[in-house]
Amino acid sequence: MGRGLIYFDNAATAWPKPERVYQFMDQFYRTHGVNPGRSGYDLSLEAGSLLFELRQRLTRFFGGDEDTPERLVFTYNVTDALNLIIPGLLGSGDHVITTNLEHNSVIRPVNHLVRDQGAQATFVPFDSAGFVEPDEIKRAIRPNTKAVIVNHGSNVIGTVQPLREIGRLCREHDLTFVVDVAQTAGVIPIHMQAMNIDVLAFTGHKALMGSMGIGGLCIRKHVAVRQIRSGGTGVRSVHPYHLEEYPWRLEFGTPNMVGVAALWAGQDWLDENGVANIYGHEMKLASKLVEGLRQIDGVRLYCCNRLENHLSTILMNVQGADPGDVGIMLDVDHSIAVRTGLHCAPLVHAQLGTAETHGGVRFSVGAFNTEEEVVTAIKAVAQISVWAQERGSRPEPGLAPHTAIT
Numbered sequence: 001m002g003r004g005l006i007y008f009d010n011a012a013t014a015w016p017k018p019e020r021v022y023q024f025m026d027q028f029y030r031t032h033g034v035n036p037g038r039s040g041y042d043l044s045l046e047a048g049s050l051l052f053e054l055r056q057r058l059t060r061f062f063g064g065d066e067d068t069p070e071r072l073v074f075t076y077n078v079t080d081a082l083n084l085i086i087p088g089l090l091g092s093g094d095h096v097i098t099t100n101l102e103h104n105s106v107i108r109p110v111n112h113l114v115r116d117q118g119a120q121a122t123f124v125p126f127d128s129a130g131f132v133e134p135d136e137i138k139r140a141i142r143p144n145t146k147a148v149i150v151n152h153g154s155n156v157i158g159t160v161q162p163l164r165e166i167g168r169l170c171r172e173h174d175l176t177f178v179v180d181v182a183q184t185a186g187v188i189p190i191h192m193q194a195m196n197i198d199v200l201a202f203t204g205h206k207a208l209m210g211s212m213g214i215g216g217l218c219i220r221k222h223v224a225v226r227q228i229r230s231g232g233t234g235v236r237s238v239h240p241y242h243l244e245e246y247p248w249r250l251e252f253g254t255p256n257m258v259g260v261a262a263l264w265a266g267q268d269w270l271d272e273n274g275v276a277n278i279y280g281h282e283m284k285l286a287s288k289l290v291e292g293l294r295q296i297d298g299v300r301l302y303c304c305n306r307l308e309n310h311l312s313t314i315l316m317n318v319q320g321a322d323p324g325d326v327g328i329m330l331d332v333d334h335s336i337a338v339r340t341g342l343h344c345a346p347l348v349h350a351q352l353g354t355a356e357t358h359g360g361v362r363f364s365v366g367a368f369n370t371e372e373e374v375v376t377a378i379k380a381v382a383q384i385s386v387w388a389q390e391r392g393s394r395p396e397p398g399l400a401p402h403t404a405i406t
C-alpha cells in the first residue's frame with residue numbers, strides 16, 4: 001500500500017482496486033478509446049458492445065428484468081443517479097417516505113423537492129440497534145405517498161436494512177421502492193425482483209470495484225420515470241427533443257467508457273472471488289476489530305453489538321477526544337486512514353446524539369485489509385484512549401482548527 005498507509009476508509013471508496021481493474025481500464029482505453037454507438041466502424045461497435053453487455057451483466061447481478069437491459073442506465077455516480085430518479089418519480093403534492101439513515105445524496109434532493117416543488121417527506125428513525133422497522137414506514141404512509149427510499153447499508157453505522165420486508169410493504173401499498181445500494185453492491189447479494197425493488201441506485205467505485213465517475217440506475221420495466229435532462233444520444237440526431245426510449249431517456253452525452261471498462265473488470269473480479277467470500281473476509285476482520293475496541297477503556301461503539309445484518313463499517317468515539325483529533329492522530333502517529341465527522345449523513349448523527357460533538361470515527365474494512373492491520377488499529381486506538389484519559393476533559397465546544405465537517 002502506498003507510503004505504508006493502512007487504509008480503513010473503504011466506505012468512502014474501495015482502495016486499492018484489484019490489479020485486473022487497473023489493467024483492463026488501461027488496455028481498453030488504449031485499444032477501444034473511441035466513442036461508442038456514435039459511428040458505424042468496427043471499433044466503435046466493439047466499444048458499444050461492452051457497454052451493452054455491461055448493462056446485461058449488471059441487470060443480472062442485481063436481479064432486475066433481464067429482458068430490458070436498456071433500463072440499466074449509467075450516470076456519474078450514485079448521487080447523480082438519485083438526482084435523476086428522485087425528481088423523475090416525484091413532484092408537487094407527492095409524499096415520499098425515507099429514513100434517518102440516508103446519505104445527503106438522498107436527503108438533499110428530497111429536501112429540494114419539498115422546498116422548491118411543494119412535495120412532502122417523512123424521515124423515519126432507526127431503532128437503537130440501527131435498523132428501520134418496516135412498521136415505522138407503514139405508519140408513515142399517507143394517501144398521497146408515492147415512493148419509499150431506503151439506504152440498504154448505512155455508510156455510518158454499517159447496519160443492513162430488511163429490504164424484503166420493506167419491499168413487500170411497498171408492493172402491498174403500491175409504492176415505488178427505491179434503494180441506494182452504494183455500500184452493499186458487491187458485498188451483499190441483492191435481487192430486485194425477489195425483494196420487490198423498483199429502482200436501484202449504485203455507484204461504481206466502492207465494493208463493485210469499478211472506478212470513480214460511474215454509477216447508475218437499474219429500473220424495473222413497470223416504472224415510469226420523467227426525463228429531466230437532454231442532449232446528445234448519438235442516434236436519431238434529427239429529433240428536436242431528447243429521446244424517450246431507454247437507455248437514452250436517462251443518458252446524456254458521451255459515456256464514461258473507462259468507467260465501463262472498470263466496472264466490467266470489477267464484475268470479473270467479483271465472479272472470481274465470490275461476493276459471499278469477500279463479505280466473509282471483511283466481517284471476520286470487522287468482528288476482530290469490534291472485539292478489540294470493546295476491550296479499550298473509554299471507547300464507545302455504536303450499533304454493532306451484534307454484527308448480523310451488518311457491514312464491516314464500524315463507528316466509534318474515544319471519550320474525551322474530538323473525533324477529528326482522533327482521525328488526525330491515527331493518520332499522523334499511526335499511518336491509519338479513517339473517516340471522521342458526519343459522513344455526509346447528518347441525520348444518523350443527529351439521532352445518535354453525536355452531531356453536536358462532531359460525529360464519530362469510522363473504520364471501514366475492505367477486501368484487501370489484513371488481520372495484522374486490524375491489530376495495529378486496535379493498539380493505536382488504545383494509545384489514543386490513554387492519551388485522552390490522561391488529558392482528562394472533553395474538548396472545548398467549537399471546532400478545533402483542523403476539524404473537517406463533512
Ligand SMILES: Cc1ncc(COP(=O)(O)O)c(C=O)c1O
Binds near residue numbers: 204
Ligand atoms: C449510502 C451512500 N449513498 C450515497 C453515497 C454517494 O456516493 P457517490 O459519491 O459515489 O455518489 C455514498 C457515499 O459514501 C453512500 O455511502
